[in-house]
Amino acid sequence: MNVCSLRIDDRALTVAAGTSLLLAARRAGIVIPSLCHLDGLTPVGACRLCLVEVDTAGPLAACVTAAAEGMRVRTDTPLLRDIRRSLVEMLFSEGNHTCAVCIADGDCELQTMALRVGMDHNRLPGRFPSRTVDLSHPLFGLDHNRCILCTRCVRVCDEVEGAHVWDVGWRGERCRIIAGLDQPWGAVDSCSHCGKCVEVCPTGALFHKGSCGGDHPSHPERLAALLRGRRRQEGPP
Amino acid sequence: MNTEQRLRLATVWLSGCSGCHMAFLDLDAWLLELAAWAEVVYSPVASDRKVYPDDVDVALVEGAVANDDNLALLLQVRQRTRVLVSFGDCAIHTNVSGLRNPLGAAEAVLQRSYLQLADGSGQCPHAPGLLPALRTPVLPLHALVPVDVYLPGCPPDPARIRAVLEALRRGERPRP
Ligand code: SF4
Ligand code: SF4
Numbered sequence: 560m561n562v563c564s565l566r567i568d569d570r571a572l573t574v575a576a577g578t579s580l581l582l583a584a585r586r587a588g589i590v591i592p593s594l595c596h597l598d599g600l601t602p603v604g605a606c607r608l609c610l611v612e613v614d615t616a617g618p619l620a621a622c623v624t625a626a627a628e629g630m631r632v633r634t635d636t637p638l639l640r641d642i643r644r645s646l647v648e649m650l651f652s653e654g655n656h657t658c659a660v661c662i663a664d665g666d667c668e669l670q671t672m673a674l675r676v677g678m679d680h681n682r683l684p685g686r687f688p689s690r691t692v693d694l695s696h697p698l699f700g701l702d703h704n705r706c707i708l709c710t711r712c713v714r715v716c717d718e719v720e721g722a723h724v725w726d727v728g729w730r731g732e733r734c735r736i737i738a739g740l741d742q743p744w745g746a747v748d749s750c751s752h753c754g755k756c757v758e759v760c761p762t763g764a765l766f767h768k769g770s771c772g773g774d775h776p777s778h779p780e781r782l783a784a785l786l787r788g789r790r791r792q793e794g795p796p
Numbered sequence: 797m798n799t800e801q802r803l804r805l806a807t808v809w810l811s812g813c814s815g816c817h818m819a820f821l822d823l824d825a826w827l828l829e830l831a832a833w834a835e836v837v838y839s840p841v842a843s844d845r846k847v848y849p850d851d852v853d854v855a856l857v858e859g860a861v862a863n864d865d866n867l868a869l870l871l872q873v874r875q876r877t878r879v880l881v882s883f884g885d886c887a888i889h890t891n892v893s894g895l896r897n898p899l900g901a902a903e904a905v906l907q908r909s910y911l912q913l914a915d916g917s918g919q920c921p922h923a924p925g926l927l928p929a930l931r932t933p934v935l936p937l938h939a940l941v942p943v944d945v946y947l948p949g950c951p952p953d954p955a956r957i958r959a960v961l962e963a964l965r966r967g968e969r970p971r972p
């Protein structure tokens with residue numbers, strides 16, 4: 560196996576070449592903040608929360624940057640702390656997040672991240688965009704007000720369920736997740752009703768219709784368990 | 797802050813549901829302790845005073861700024877208070893009071909509440925000079941005046957309210 564040695568926050572470690580800095584850091588016991596990353600899905604570098612300082616370059620997204628020989632990486636500097644707080648503030652400003660009346664209140668990765676980065680208020684003005692809620696699916700709903708465009712749903716439906724219901728449509732402030740190339744979710748026949756997208760959504764954007772605040776069943780960790788199970792089945796007996 | 801004399805404490809209710817004030821009252825017996833070192837000089841729940849006084853040490857301000865009265869009172873509070881605490885989620889990011897923001901003008905909410913959902917005899921309230929005009933968008937306090945301390949929660953946990961007041965008494969500025 561090809562390996563490389565590097566330093567992350569003054570911890571020396573050796574990892575397989577190609578390992579992302581996010582996973583390498585985790586190996587060293589350092590949990591870099593992340594939102595769009597989910598174990599088991601192809602990393603895309605959408606949220607930028609995992610930015611780290613690398614001696615040879617500016618800040619880089621740790622989830623999509625491979626460890627390299629001799630790299631020196633810092634995961635928690637004043638610059639990074641400031642960037643991370645600003646990024647979370649932008650996510651809050653961009654959508655309509657009213658936690659008190661959100662299905663995910665208390666079980667939301669964005670909310671937890673806001674606490675982690677010390678966001679006691681938002682320094683940026685809210686945009687208060689006019690967004691819709693898609694309730695056309697018999698089992699699930701999609702509230703665009705809460706969507707942070709992490710694309711976990713897009714990836715899990717394509718890569719794991721193989722249904723590819725979701726895509727990212729439009730651009731700029733109109734950018735949003737679309738089902739079946741922009742149809743109501745309930746009209747998309749390829750959806751198998753598996754619920755994987757709902758389970759991996761970090762916020763209250765995707766939800767089970769029957770649930771209300773406090774019983775939002777978001778289980779991103781189940782994906783890793785499912786994939787482990789599949790590998791065992793496919794592997795040698 | 798004057799530690800010899802009792803702390804001059806105000807609580808202010810802008811556009812919020814009063815839940816933050818209820819959480820404050822939930823401090824129950826501790827309020828007696830508070831009264832030993834703080835004098836409530838203005839409050840919808842603990843004072844009869846109608847005009848915001850001068851020379852206030854600490855103000856807990858609940859609610860967002862959603863109408864002209866809210867704005868006028870907030871400006872007064874800022875001018876006459878040393879430590880302004882943005883008290884609860886509506887004050888900090890408009891929260892439920894700001895749910896109308898994505899709808900644009902306040903007119904949409906008035907129409908819905910007073911006309912569309914009425915049983916036929918509905919009419920929109922209109923009494924200039926009596927009813928304060930609604931403002932658009934609803935704004936958090938720090939968008940309009942400098943804020944010294946943020947005390948989030950919907951409502952804030954009573955234990956946290958107490959911790960913040962105790963820290964302010966010691967002359968500290970609590971941070972997250
Ligand atoms: S999605 Fe999360 S951050 Fe957004 S309103 Fe819901 S609980 Fe709050
Ligand atoms: S329920 Fe399953 S098939 Fe349907 S959109 Fe979500 S992940 Fe795709």
Ligand code: SF4
Pocket residue numbers: 705706707708709710711712713736756759760761762764765
């Ligand atoms: S719906 Fe949820 S999982 Fe999909 S992009 Fe939005 S926040 Fe991410």
Ligand code: FES
Pocket residue numbers: 592593594595596603604605606607608609610620621622623
């Ligand atoms: S976790 Fe790396 S960019 Fe989102």
